[in-house]
Amino acid sequence: MVHPLVSIIVPFKDTAPYLEECLNSVLAQSYPHWEMIAVNDHSKDNSLAIVTEFAKQDPRIKVYPNTGKGVIQALQTAYSHSSGTFITRMDSDDIMTPDRLQVMTNLLLEHGEEHLAVGQVKYFSDRGISDGYDRYEKWLNGLTEKGTNYSEIYKECVIPSPCWMAYRTDFEACDGFNPHRYPEDYDLTFRFYEKGLRVIPCDKTLLYWRDYDQRTSRTSEHYAQNYFLDIKLHYFLKLDHDPQRPLVVWGAGFKGKKIAQSLTEKNIEFSWICDNPKKIGKEIYGHILLSFEQLDEIENPQSIITVANEEAQKEIRAFFKLRTMGNILDYFFFC
Incomplete structure (x- = not known):
């Protein structure tokens, strides 16, 4: 043996x-x-x-x-x-x-x-x-x-x-x-x-x-949290990001801003989605924050989700399921 x-x-x-x-x-x-x-x-x-x-x-x-x-x-x-x-x-x-x-x-x-x-x-x-x-x-x-x-x-x-x-x-x-x-x-x-x-x-x-x-x-x-975010983004861009598809970032809290800032520094184009009425329409890092409704105007996107609220995450998963979009293919939860 x-x-x-x-x-x-x-x-x-x-x-x-x-x-x-x-x-x-x-x-x-x-x-x-x-x-x-x-x-x-x-x-x-x-x-x-x-x-x-x-x-x-x-x-x-x-x-x-x-x-x-x-x-x-x-x-x-x-x-x-x-x-x-x-x-x-x-x-x-x-x-x-x-x-x-x-x-x-x-x-x-x-x-x-x-x-x-x-x-x-x-x-x-x-x-x-x-x-x-x-x-x-x-x-x-x-x-x-x-x-x-x-x-x-x-x-x-x-x-x-x-x-x-x-x-x-x-x-x-x-x-x-x-x-x-x-x-x-x-x-x-x-x-x-x-x-x-x-x-x-x-x-x-x-x-x-x-x-x-x-x-x-x-x-x-x-x-610290920023080290985890750096690793996530590093490997996402290396392993799962499709540069031929539009990239969308969901959420404008600490993690969303950190990811948006890093993408901006790397000259990677993306759209930025937010559900906070006070932030929608504002410009951060050269990007206008959009409402969730505007996501349907973006064809075949890949999405990075930085929304931490569990109930909101359930709604987001339901949103993708309705559109037959898959986890670790079309959307990626970063928190």
């Missing part, structure tokens, strides 16, 4: 309070054929001492210093020391379920190359989970259960960064951890999408995702 080696890439920095729980969850895996490549990103607490002690007890755990600075270079450093057939990432403050590696390796062996194994996730916190994280968890798991993650790729990151696994060959075809673009997990998700790695449906919770105030996604400027 084939037992491929799984390389678990684990960058860590100042996560001492959570490391033992994380490392013990890896040691408890029912699938034993793994190596953990842990890279210390200049920790100032006793994180390095904790990981080093675990490495003394189990040779499958290997510890290296970051050759650069920051999570991307820590990931690059870790990957350079890995040798597994399968590659997965784990964050040093999260917890694997005991069957995570077994489930994911089985899925990849069953479906073969050009597939991506993804597990469902469960947020946890000492103070309880916010409504926003609860909705994100349910939305993400709903996609993962069906394997339809890419259908909403322009809304949020649809692949949980600490809960995916891929063949090494496929991972390298996607350029691995090489690009220096934040948020690095969202960028990698778009590259999985670009290379056509098919998401394998999964109905099992395989990761407990910890939320706390010092979590990197909460504290680092690299995970």
